[in-house]
Amino acid sequence: MAILDEIGASIRQLAQGAGTSVVGVGQRWGAGSGVVLGEGKVLTNAHNVRGDRVTVTFADGRAADGDVAGHDIDGDLAVISVDTGAIPALPWADGAVAEIGMPVFALANPGGRGLRVTFGFVSGVERTFRGPRGQRITGSLEHTAPLLPGSSGGPVLTAAGQLLGINTNRLGDGFYLAIPADETLRGRADALARGESAQSPRLGVAIAPNHVARRLRRAVGLAETDGLLIRDVEEDSPAARAGLAQGDLIVATAGRPIRTSDDLFDALQAATPAGTVELNVIRGTGERTIQVTFA
Known part of the structure; x- marks a missing residue:
């Protein structure tokens, strides 16, 4: 008591x-x-x-x-x-x-x-x-x-x-x-x-997780690869301006593998709101490097 x-x-x-x-x-x-x-x-x-x-x-x-x-x-x-x-x-x-x-x-x-x-x-x-x-x-x-x-x-x-x-x-x-x-x-x-709002860089994409990306690529006869699948791209977003497209698979940034959404968040946090991030993307069977600029 x-x-x-x-x-x-x-x-x-x-x-x-x-x-x-x-x-x-x-x-x-x-x-x-x-x-x-x-x-x-x-x-x-x-x-x-x-x-x-x-x-x-x-x-x-x-x-x-x-x-x-x-x-x-x-x-x-x-x-x-x-x-x-x-x-x-x-x-x-x-x-x-x-x-x-x-x-x-x-x-x-x-x-x-x-x-x-x-x-x-x-x-x-x-x-x-x-x-x-x-x-x-x-x-x-x-x-x-x-x-x-x-x-x-x-x-x-x-x-x-x-x-x-x-x-x-x-x-x-x-x-x-x-x-x-x-x-x-x-x-x-x-x-x-003081009015200093935190502005984290945003790609402007909707993504599917790694296991979904692997399953979808297998279903259409493509090699299973770890990465995040882009399901949609916002109009006039940094991703759209850089040329990212629905169906692209983000596999790395600046040479570092991207397997989870946290990997991507960490890469974006390392970029300044007005900076850039380098993404390695697989489109179909070919891989390309895309520079995304945040403005």
Whole structure:
């Protein structure tokens, strides 16, 4: 009973203190949560915002329209510029390292429908999941504090009310993932707050995975080769301008084999948004090298 009383006291303390810095983001489908990052700035998940403006609802019920200062779709982060009044920013858990078994508290204000505070434990570290466009997000914190729909973008806190992570993904069966609140996240959040949106290079293609590509080539009598099959090419995309076509098989980039979508994502990340990437492509029975320019 003493342990339960201690947990209950911590929940009440966090609700009255840190809870004032937890906001609702959006009001209808896709609504989520967020945290006050600093004066006039709210940090949330990129998948919680639609367009350039969004409604932010504070713990006292006040609602205000904010502008998206910057977003990182692949990293699933966004910063909203909005009048936060006198609400303080949550303190970062500087130096705190999440370890399996560590007690944590998850806070949320799903779409502005009221504060929720739940308790759980760190159940895993260095986890990987897929962002909104399928790119890997690594180094994530897994925990067991229950979350309602609309809780993504809310904070994971230590018992002292320090920011340990930003909830972003539900695994199901009572497990949740959060982006760790480390120096990397702080730097990314500061850049987004300055309006420096992250722009990852995009080819503009729909692809089929390696096993599908091998099966399709075998079905039409072509040699089975590891690679990613282009199923479709967006009009006026970098891929279209470079001459990539439906049915092309991407097998390498700059001499490095491409066997999975992660291999391709890594190659694109190595290119600057205005740079180029070299792709080795098999078209029919012949192989060619294609330079894709991102502009």
